[in-house]
Amino acid sequence: MKALRTAGFYLVAGLFFLWAVFPFYYAVVTSLKTGFAVMTPTLWPSAPSFANYVHIFELGFGRNVLNSVIVATLTVLVAGLVSLLAAYALSRVSFRGRSTLLVTMLGATMFPQAAVLSGLFSVIRGLGLYNTWWGLIFSYLLFTVPFTVWVLTAFMRELPQELEEAAIIDGAGPWVIVTRIFLPLLAPAMAATGLLAFIAAWNEFLFALTFTLDNTARTVPVAITVFGGSSSFMPPYGNIMAASAVVSAPLVVLVLVFQRWITSGLTMGAVKG
Amino acid sequence: MAVPEPSPGDARSQGMTLQQRRVVWAWVFMSPVLLALLAVALWPLVTTFLASLTDASISGGDGRLVGLSNFLHQGATGWGGVLASHEWWRSVGNTALFTLVTVGAETIIGMLLALVLNSRLRGSRPLRAAVLIPWAIPTVVSSEIWTWMLQQQGGILNLLMLDAHLIRQPIDWLSDPSLMLPAVMMVDIWKTTPFMALLILAGLQTIPRDVYEAARIDGVGPLKTFFRVTLPLVWPAVLVAVIFRMLDALRVFDLIYVMTGAVPQTETMAVYIQSHLVGFGEIGYASAASVVMFLIMALLLVAIIWSGHKRLLGESR
Numbered sequence: 001m002k003a004l005r006t007a008g009f010y011l012v013a014g015l016f017f018l019w020a021v022f023p024f025y026y027a028v029v030t031s032l033k034t035g036f037a038v039m040t041p042t043l044w045p046s047a048p049s050f051a052n053y054v055h056i057f058e059l060g061f062g063r064n065v066l067n068s069v070i071v072a073t074l075t076v077l078v079a080g081l082v083s084l085l086a087a088y089a090l091s092r093v094s095f096r097g098r099s100t101l102l103v104t105m106l107g108a109t110m111f112p113q114a115a116v117l118s119g120l121f122s123v124i125r126g127l128g129l130y131n132t133w134w135g136l137i138f139s140y141l142l143f144t145v146p147f148t149v150w151v152l153t154a155f156m157r158e159l160p161q162e163l164e165e166a167a168i169i170d171g172a173g174p175w176v177i178v179t180r181i182f183l184p185l186l187a188p189a190m191a192a193t194g195l196l197a198f199i200a201a202w203n204e205f206l207f208a209l210t211f212t213l214d215n216t217a218r219t220v221p222v223a224i225t226v227f228g229g230s231s232s233f234m235p236p237y238g239n240i241m242a243a244s245a246v247v248s249a250p251l252v253v254l255v256l257v258f259q260r261w262i263t264s265g266l267t268m269g270a271v272k273g
Numbered sequence: 274m275a276v277p278e279p280s281p282g283d284a285r286s287q288g289m290t291l292q293q294r295r296v297v298w299a300w301v302f303m304s305p306v307l308l309a310l311l312a313v314a315l316w317p318l319v320t321t322f323l324a325s326l327t328d329a330s331i332s333g334g335d336g337r338l339v340g341l342s343n344f345l346h347q348g349a350t351g352w353g354g355v356l357a358s359h360e361w362w363r364s365v366g367n368t369a370l371f372t373l374v375t376v377g378a379e380t381i382i383g384m385l386l387a388l389v390l391n392s393r394l395r396g397s398r399p400l401r402a403a404v405l406i407p408w409a410i411p412t413v414v415s416s417e418i419w420t421w422m423l424q425q426q427g428g429i430l431n432l433l434m435l436d437a438h439l440i441r442q443p444i445d446w447l448s449d450p451s452l453m454l455p456a457v458m459m460v461d462i463w464k465t466t467p468f469m470a471l472l473i474l475a476g477l478q479t480i481p482r483d484v485y486e487a488a489r490i491d492g493v494g495p496l497k498t499f500f501r502v503t504l505p506l507v508w509p510a511v512l513v514a515v516i517f518r519m520l521d522a523l524r525v526f527d528l529i530y531v532m533t534g535a536v537p538q539t540e541t542m543a544v545y546i547q548s549h550l551v552g553f554g555e556i557g558y559a560s561a562a563s564v565v566m567f568l569i570m571a572l573l574l575v576a577i578i579w580s581g582h583k584r585l586l587g588e589s590r
Contacts, residue, residue, distance in 0.1 A: 009389065026418070116318050119563075138312075255402075267471065
């Protein structure tokens with residue numbers, strides 16, 4: 001009976017594993033095929049080649065990767081800095097309106113991006129930021145800032161009160177308390193939160209699609225959807241899968257390496273909050 | 274607050290108590306975030322509201338005020354505007370159906386996955402890493418990968434199902450009108466179940482092991498243990514995960530835009546708005562649809578926060 005249950009467990013676990021991993025595996029396999037081999041479904045590339053990878057970079061994919069790296073990195077830096085300060089205020093100081101602000105933050109994390117699409121579009125045009133990195137960074141603060149504030153507030157609440165009291169007695173001001181005492185202690189939390197915000201910015205599609213025009217600022221998710229085939233009668237899946245592998249690989253590696261942090265960041269944002 | 278009173282000789286206090294000074298600092302520290310949200314949320318929101326009252330469009334509208342006619346007006350051939358648009362309400366219906374089915378399935382599968390991950394048997398650790406992959410891959414990429422796997426010609430899914438004699442003819446998932454929405458839902462379930470599972474897992478891990486031990490000693494079977502012990506204890510965590518996923522599913526865009534484009538069978542609120550704004554350039558009309566979507570989401574959110582205010586805010590008082 002026990003052996004049967006263990007076997008059942010491994011069967012279910014194995015199915016889940018296959019379910020989670022297979023699509024990405026198959027994308028990588030496809031990206032290594034060329035010509036008509038792409039259209040023949042096999043679980044292993046018979047003649048693996050990096051031709052698709054070479055080809056997408058000839059099409060200017062490098063620029064898209066650069067755009068994505070810069071936009072996501074700057075978004076995380078800006079969001080992280082402003083959120084750290086706000087999280088200190090929200091978690092450590094009791095003041096009137098704090099609960100309202102917290103609820104506003106939570107509400108803002110659920111904000112439907114499409115609902116401000118037209119307004120954001122004209123604001124970005126008005127500021128002269130259309131088709132630039134800054135336009136994307138600006139719009140990405142909409143969904144990163146409330147999230148980072150919320151999660152960092154939850155993390156900061158866990159730190160012991162005594163730390164701060166000791167610092168206050170020693171005459172430390174709020175700025176010193178945040179930068180010298182909380183920042184070092186929060187480093188893992190900041191990393192986890194930053195990583196999640198980075199993934200969100202890296203993967204964003206609706207704003208990137210709407211607020212960019214060409215490769216000047218176009219990020220990878222949008223670039224992938226506009227890839228054409230290398231010839232008109234061949235479906236472009238070899239290229240698309242190569243580009244998909246290029247964008248996903250760093251994320252998959254990050255996620256596997258920082259698994260524990262990511263899980264804690266995610267659950268802090270929801271369960272603990 | 275257990276903060277010490279400042280000493281009378283403290284020059285910096287300038288007549289304020291420590292607590293008062295801390296409150297001032299709190300607002301100073303809050304101000305960058307408040308400014309940012311004013312700029313990226315409130316300003317565009319107000320702009321959207323204002324645009325919804327105009328006839329602004331790329332094809333000639335000059336932004337004249339037209340009152341509420343983008344929402345509802347009586348034209349020569351009957352009622353017009355977003356609220357009278359059959360297409361709009363169809364996309365609301367699609368969004369609701371999409372949300373119900375995907376979040377429902379994700380909760381059930383996510384619970385099963387969380388139980389597997391929570392077991393102490395070997396192999397649950399590599400599995401935990403593996404299930405993060407669908408979650409981490411950009412939605413656009415998942416959509417492209419699945420579009421490719423679901424192809425009628427050359428799609429591996431059809432091939433595997435043919436080989437296993439599950440089907441006789443390859444299925445055209447993404448062109449058959451009755452299969453498009455289910456196909457898109459399937460991909461969403463694949464992509465977001467891990468998120469659900471991780472949140473439920475966090476809940477499961479707070480249940481002390483001796484609760485199960487006690488149930489086992491009392492001779493309670495595994496199914497009964499699950500429904501009588503585990504489920505009630507993990508329910509709050511499940512509920513929060515469901516709310517998060519629900520609000521996320523209601524704004525679905527990427528998956529549908531990439532896999533099917535704006536077609537009647539799968540068009541959701543976000544896809545409808547984007548295609549009217551960018552595709553047709555109907556700025557005023559698309560803004561009106563945005564306002565309606567915003568109100569729907571805001572009402573829902575207020576209802577959720579109001580009903581679960583205490584729990585969501587946790588210990589923040």
